[in-house]
Amino acid sequence: MMLNKKGLAAAVAAGASVLLLATGCTAGGGEGGGDVIKIGVMATSEGNLAFGMGEAKAAIEAAMAPYGGTADGGEVAGKTLEIIYAGTDGTTASAQTQVKKLVENDGVDIVFGPVSGDEGETVVQYALTVPEVTFVNGSASPVGMTLEGAENFFRFHGDSAxxxxxxxxxxxxxxxxxxxxxxxxxxxxxxxxxxxxxxxxxxxxxxxxxxxxxxxxxxxxxxxxxxxxxxxxxxxxxxxxxxxxxxxxxxxxxxxxxxxxxxxxxxxxxxxxxxxxxxxxxxxxxxxxxxxxxxYDNPVWAEFVDAYLAAPSAEFPSPSIFSILYYNSFESLLLGLEAVDGDLSDGHAAFREALGSLEWDSPTGPISMDENRQAIVDxxxxxxxxxxxxxxxxxxxxxxxxxxxxxxxxxxxxxxxxx
Structure with a gap:
């Protein structure tokens, strides 16, 4: 499945499958059969990168603004989407604790994040053990994350090399x-x-x-x-x-x-x-x-900057590396959900196919995916x-x-x- 998007406003024209966020509750854990889709968001709230949580929320707010949504909840093609946040301190131990909590206690369908590299490597290793859950990276960028063979893990930005x-x-x-x-x-x-x-x-x-x-x-x-x-x-x-x-x-x-x-x-x-x-x-x-x-002459970037500055959680006078990476990644997640009308049945098969073949014009240029579910970017x-x-x-x-x-x-x- 191939999906093209030009500009932040393009999704608004998607018609009946327009994505809105709101809160709700039901069993998650990748089953895909309920009326609620749970997304667990991992971001740093302590330590050297303590601003990461605010930047993650600002990115989600910017992505959801065209749909009338917020960082906390709404609907996706008739299904309720619930977002649960888990703060970390940037360490592997914290990431392991929080990702297991999101999956095993909160029953999320999708894990979104984390921020730092060591956290990312921990999350990928855990993803290999829970194939029923889909993982969309936030800003973690070690090279090896998409080379581990986790078919349920997707990264929509470049690695740090x-x-x-x-x-x-x-x-x-x-x-x-x-x-x-x-x-x-x-x-x-x-x-x-x-x-x-x-x-x-x-x-x-x-x-x-x-x-x-x-x-x-x-x-x-x-x-x-x-x-x-x-x-x-x-x-x-x-x-x-x-x-x-x-x-x-x-x-x-x-x-x-x-x-x-x-x-x-x-x-x-x-x-x-x-x-x-x-x-x-x-x-x-x-x-x-x-x-x-x-x-940088890109009207989609200009739209994103305006949306970021309008986001209640924005931490800085211009978008940081964390906000744009979280934005591009969360927008990709939303585009994947739109493409399948929020259908997470059959082990998220259609949803993952949509994510793996996604193409769209992001604020930082065209994004497409390689065979390892790693983005090709500018x-x-x-x-x-x-x-x-x-x-x-x-x-x-x-x-x-x-x-x-x-x-x-x-x-x-x-x-x-x-x-």
Whole structure:
């Protein structure tokens, strides 16, 4: 089954199968025979990415606004859809607890989420044990998630290695960087995100001048900053959320004079909208990821930005990487439900066929699916600049279209020889 959608308003014209959200209660657990479809939403509400829950709800609110729905409930083609939220702290233990609660206690039909990479790997392993439940990823992006063979798991955005496509070559050929120091958090998402950059950077002739893998939640970067070799050309910053903001602030106070290369969440709106005076460190930073910068000419993106800003739960002055990934994923879920009139019978067979063959024009470009239920997407190269009002903004450098997933799963590395 193939489904095309152009623009946020297109679903409104879907006629009698228009999707509305409201609350309800009935048995879930993938049986598909009742009048209620339960969706369990996993998102971070504690820890370094505590804003994840607000961004997940804002994405759902933006997706549901054209249908007159909210983040909490409505109807899908005559069936009631109930959303149950489960907050996590970004760790595997928390994710395991919450996903089991949603499935085994709350009886959800569909699990939507989670946010972080380690959580995602845990959720995929659990998905393999409950084939009666359908899983739609939120923003978790380790490469291996869609290579595990879970036929009930779907990801409607790129993985974290895909997000770096083109940036390594750009750093060598356009910026003239020959050596880069690696600073990143020590878990699965930065492994793949940094691996995607450095594999391309090293292949283009660059070298790694040193590496520091730090725990999530690190607050003092002074010692690491002092270890950056004087002759390195740039510093790769694979940090996110509060950690990224802390590093950028300390880079200013400690006089880091090196240009920065950001991981995909290092200089998005969650870091740039902080109170710290980080402009001298952030301006000129290049990065890659699924969020377009200023100059991106797509009316569907403009519609999404307006819908995000109108969402009651929106956390930031512009969409974050988490809100757009959750939006594209939740909208894909809704399009799949529309395509089958909410029919989850026969082990969700028709619903999963619709998800696996989905094609639509999202705010960030065309989305289609490969044989592993992994999205083929567009990617953006970004540079941080100062806006006319003095705020920090992201400017589009270039776009890569139709980016497909590779099969290399990265781990910690210290040099180009490790890749």
């Amino acid at each position: 895909m997000w770096m496509g083109g940036l390594g070559t750009y750093a060598v050929e356009e910026k003239g960087y020959d050596s880069v120091y690696l600073l990143a958090e020590d878990y699965s998402f930065p492994y793949d995100n940094a691996g995607g950059f450095f594999s391309e950077f090293c292949a283009a002739g660059g070298s790694i001048s040193g590496a520091s893998w730090v725990p999530v939640g690190t607050t003092d970067y002074a010692t690491i900053i002092s270890q950056i070799p004087a002759d390195t050309d740039a510093v790769y910053v694979g940090l996110g959320g509060a950690d990224a903001a802390s590093f950028l602030s300390q880079a200013v106070t400690n006089g880091v004079a090196k240009p920065l290369i950001g991981g995909s969440i290092a200089v998005d709106t969650t870091a740039l909208s902080g109170d710290a005076n980080i402009a001298s460190a952030a301006i000129g930073t290049i990065t890659g990821g699924p969020v377009p910068g200023a100059g 990617n953006f190269l970004i540079e941080v600049a100062e806006g006319e009002d003095g705020s920090l903004v992201q400017q589009n450098i270039s776009e890569a279209t139709g980016v497909k997933q590779g099969t290399t799963v990265y781990d910690r590395f210290e040099s180009c020889d490790d890749l």
